[in-house]
Amino acid sequence: MSDTPKIIYTLTDEAPFLATASLLPIVQAFAGAAGIAVETRDISLSGRILAQFPDLLGERAVGDDLAELGELAKTPEANIIKLPNISASVPQLKAAIRELQAQGYPLPEYPDEPKDEAERDIRARYGKALGSAVNPVLREGNSDRRAPAAVKNYARKHPHRMGKWSPDSKSHVAHMDEGDFYGSERSATMPAGDVLSITFHGNDGSTKVLKDSLKVQAGEIVDGARMSRKALAAFVARQIEDAKAQGVLFSLHLKATMMKVSDPIMFGVVVEEFYRPVLEKHAAALAEAGFNPNNGIGDLYARIQSLPAATREAIEADIAALYAQRPALAMVNSDKGITNLHVPSDVIVDASMPAMIRDSGGMWNAQGKLQDAKAVIPDRCYAGIYQAVIEDCKTNGAFDPATMGSVPNVGLMAQKAEEYGSHDKTFQAPGDGVIRVTNSRGETVFEHAVEAGDIWRACQTKDAPIRDWVKLAVDRAHISKTPAVFWLDPARAHDAQVIAKVETYLKEHTLDALDIRILPPVEAMKFSLERIRKGLDTISVTGNVLRDYLTDLFPIMELGTSAKMLSIVPLMAGGGLFETGAGGSAPKHVQQFLEENYLRWDSLGEFLALGASLEHISQRWLNSAAPVLAQALDQANGRILDENRSPARRIGGLDNRGSHFYLALYWAQALAAQDEHAGLKAKFAPLAKVLSENEERIVAELNGVQGRPVDIGGYYRPDMEKVSAAMRPSRLFNEALAAL
Ligand SMILES: NC(=O)C1=CN([C@@H]2O[C@H](COP(=O)(O)OP(=O)(O)OC[C@H]3O[C@@H](n4cnc5c(N)ncnc54)[C@H](OP(=O)(O)O)[C@@H]3O)[C@@H](O)[C@H]2O)C=CC1
Numbered sequence: 001m002s003d004t005p006k007i008i009y010t011l012t013d014e015a016p017f018l019a020t021a022s023l024l025p026i027v028q029a030f031a032g033a034a035g036i037a038v039e040t041r042d043i044s045l046s047g048r049i050l051a052q053f054p055d056l057l058g059e060r061a062v063g064d065d066l067a068e069l070g071e072l073a074k075t076p077e078a079n080i081i082k083l084p085n086i087s088a089s090v091p092q093l094k095a096a097i098r099e100l101q102a103q104g105y106p107l108p109e110y111p112d113e114p115k116d117e118a119e120r121d122i123r124a125r126y127g128k129a130l131g132s133a134v135n136p137v138l139r140e141g142n143s144d145r146r147a148p149a150a151v152k153n154y155a156r157k158h159p160h161r162m163g164k165w166s167p168d169s170k171s172h173v174a175h176m177d178e179g180d181f182y183g184s185e186r187s188a189t190m191p192a193g194d195v196l197s198i199t200f201h202g203n204d205g206s207t208k209v210l211k212d213s214l215k216v217q218a219g220e221i222v223d224g225a226r227m228s229r230k231a232l233a234a235f236v237a238r239q240i241e242d243a244k245a246q247g248v249l250f251s252l253h254l255k256a257t258m259m260k261v262s263d264p265i266m267f268g269v270v271v272e273e274f275y276r277p278v279l280e281k282h283a284a285a286l287a288e289a290g291f292n293p294n295n296g297i298g299d300l301y302a303r304i305q306s307l308p309a310a311t312r313e314a315i316e317a318d319i320a321a322l323y324a325q326r327p328a329l330a331m332v333n334s335d336k337g338i339t340n341l342h343v344p345s346d347v348i349v350d351a352s353m354p355a356m357i358r359d360s361g362g363m364w365n366a367q368g369k370l371q372d373a374k375a376v377i378p379d380r381c382y383a384g385i386y387q388a389v390i391e392d393c394k395t396n397g398a399f400d401p402a403t404m405g406s407v408p409n410v411g412l413m414a415q416k417a418e419e420y421g422s423h424d425k426t427f428q429a430p431g432d433g434v435i436r437v438t439n440s441r442g443e444t445v446f447e448h449a450v451e452a453g454d455i456w457r458a459c460q461t462k463d464a465p466i467r468d469w470v471k472l473a474v475d476r477a478h479i480s481k482t483p484a485v486f487w488l489d490p491a492r493a494h495d496a497q498v499i500a501k502v503e504t505y506l507k508e509h510t511l512d513a514l515d516i517r518i519l520p521p522v523e524a525m526k527f528s529l530e531r532i533r534k535g536l537d538t539i540s541v542t543g544n545v546l547r548d549y550l551t552d553l554f555p556i557m558e559l560g561t562s563a564k565m566l567s568i569v570p571l572m573a574g575g576g577l578f579e580t581g582a583g584g585s586a587p588k589h590v591q592q593f594l595e596e597n598y599l600r601w602d603s604l605g606e607f608l609a610l611g612a613s614l615e616h617i618s619q620r621w622l623n624s625a626a627p628v629l630a631q632a633l634d635q636a637n638g639r640i641l642d643e644n645r646s647p648a649r650r651i652g653g654l655d656n657r658g659s660h661f662y663l664a665l666y667w668a669q670a671l672a673a674q675d676e677h678a679g680l681k682a683k684f685a686p687l688a689k690v691l692s693e694n695e696e697r698i699v700a701e702l703n704g705v706q707g708r709p710v711d712i713g714g715y716y717r718p719d720m721e722k723v724s725a726a727m728r729p730s731r732l733f734n735e736a737l738a739a740l
């Protein structure tokens with residue numbers, strides 16, 4: 001371990017990046033005064049794209065910061081604060097490439113259909129920046145996400161608005177009953193380290209190696225599952241009819257960002273079914289334009305611009321006519337006519353389903369009104385949990401943030417666990433036949449019959465992360481004296497293997513006085529909901545996907561947003577990764593900022609992550625200032641909540657910048673008031689004085705800039721100087737910090 005503690009603060013995208021321009025100078029000033037270095041690393045989408053092309057960029061080449069942090073995460077030195085970043089869909093990736101090209105970076109076009117080796121190389125490099133490319137690299141530990149007591153108490157005292165639920169709501173979840181991943185899953189625990197191969201054997205006698213040299217460890221769980229394309233298409237066709245018959249909105253909820261290979265294909269199947277008559281009629285023209293349904297109907301509108309006007313108009317007219325026959329689509333932006341099927345990354349299940357449940361079970365229709373909706377979540381593995389919440393709300397009404405209990409989460413995610421690590425093992429069957437997994441002796445581990453176009457995927461879950469996850473769950477149950485439920489389904493092949501391990505590893509711990517259960521997800525949901533309505537807490541101990549889903553669902557119901565969560569990843573090598581909240585990059589916030597110079601991003605998640613990072617330093621390094629700094633920050637966070645210094649949603653009040661000023665003010669005041677560390681006291685007393693005396697002037701300077709459009713020179717790679725100027729408009733405040 002080095003002598004000087006260091007925090008790595010990540011530069012990401014969109015609203016969190018803008019917020020960083022204002023918050024980071026404060027963090028650097030305060031931490032610096034305590035002898036803690038704060039460095040930055042760029043893991044933004046644009047930074048990750050540029051890092052793939054050092055050979056083309058000459059002097060403008062940038063380092064691969066993400067790869068560096070991925071290595072750091074495997075060491076005890078790691079102390080990383082990770083803000084949310086864009087997990088890009090193909091349309092977002094292309095937009096970022098266009099912007100970088102316009103800024104003079106000589107990047108190649110994204111090849112949709114690579115024609116030769118050079119284009120395959122370019123596509124592979126861009127592929128590294130696609131989808132959820134950051135989190136799996138950094139997450140060398142399991143996750144511990146919860147609402148800190150101060151935040152939960154605040155939410156109870158100041159409950160956010162929840163939509164009313166009617167027992168007559170027609171909203172519901174629709175899932176497949178056969179032909180999905182759930183129904184076909186096979187799973188095996190490896191008796192010894194081995195090297196596996198995945199091969200397609202066609203009914204016509206052909207064979208194709210899909211993946212070889214797949215290393216597995218002793219005790220590792222390996223699964224395979226298949227989604228039938230035909231069954232999916234037939235299911236979707238029935239749901240379109242049913243939505244029309246019931247008069248509800250049709251909506252699709254997937255995770256095309258994180259499940260970057262399988263889910264865009266499923267998205268494409270739904271787009272094809274919904275628009276089938278038009279796509280069939282104009283098949284030749286659309287092929288010529290290069291339309292790919294996996295990129296959404298937005299891709300069609302973009303592509304047909306290249307077609308002759310008459311063809312384009314005919315296609316547009318046919319789509320308009322089709323809408324009259326189809327059920328209404330849920331909208332992402334009704335003012336702009338952007339539907340649920342426009343872009344695969346616009347509706348992301350972890351955030352979209354909680355938003356629907358928070359809003360009375362409705363989604364937005366084309367008239368900008370809430371309407372009951374059918375939520376299509378094709379696979380059965382997790383769809384049922386949302387239906388359980390919907391049924392509960394129909395029976396018992398909306399949840400009440402003023403009285404409801406809490407469901408914190410301990411999530412298995414280390415080392416690319418489960419589905420979220422499956423991208424490099426996900427394939428579309430090249431023909432009818434069998435996909436077989438074999439070991440190094442040529443024996444079959446398991447196999448699936450497939451038809452052309454089926455999605456087949458394998459997942460890996462290593463043993464050490466499972467053992468660590470069980471320990472983390474037991475520790476949390478002890479610390480918080482709360483029942484803990486493992487959400488595992490014995491009827492699912494993978495879960496059955498995990499249950500066996502959980503039962504083994506639970507024996508390593510003292511479980512006296514603990515209430516620990518293993519329940520299938522729907523039962524676990526019902527159990528937790530029953531308790532939450534009584535104001536009781538229940539720890540959810542889940543696999544990677546449910547970790548993602550539940551850490552948006554419960555915080556959004558309990559706190560209004562997942563941004564206010566503490567999200568800690570105790571890294572298995574001893575370091576710490578501190579994520580901010582569980583939510584995303586909130587692109588809506590950037591739009592508001594550009595139009596009216598008002599940023600409503602709430603950085604509470606960053607404040608909490610910083611506190612956890614400082615506590616980590618206190619435990620690992622000999623630094624007498626860190627615990628004092630952490631404690632003072634905790635007090636400041638409490639005051640931010642109590643005195644309502646968080647950003648308001650609408651222009652006029654305090655925004656992100658104003659809330660950062662109050663953080664600095666309260667933090668400095670707490671440091672000036674303490675007597676544990678004389679050096680810090682002496683350093684911060686003058687700052688506390690200047691900020692207190694000038695509170696009104698500084699707030700006026702910060703709020704005075706609101707109301708006019710602002711230019712930051714780019715969306716994916718804004719101009720740092722312009723961003724900094726926009727986000728730090730108070731000279732007085734800047735000078736006070738600089739004087740520290
Ligand atoms: N960890 C990560 O890196 C993650 C990244 N993402 C990425 O984020 C982008 C958007 O994803 P999406 O699913 O829309 O989810 P978001 O969490 O970005 O947005 C959903 C809504 O949550 C609320 N919200 C989230 N964070 C804050 C905050 N700090 N302050 C105030 N409100 C907040 C807002 O709701 P309201 O309007 O109701 O106030 C927002 O519109 C995508 O590019 C996605 O890939 C998504 C999840 C995690």
Ligand SMILES: O=C(O)CCC(=O)C(=O)O
Pocket residue numbers: 087131132133135136257258350547548551582583
């Ligand atoms: O990596 C991503 O794309 C999203 C991560 C996420 O939603 C989560 O971990 O909660």
Ligand SMILES: [Mg+2]
Pocket residue numbers: 350548549551552582583
């Ligand atoms: Mg999530």
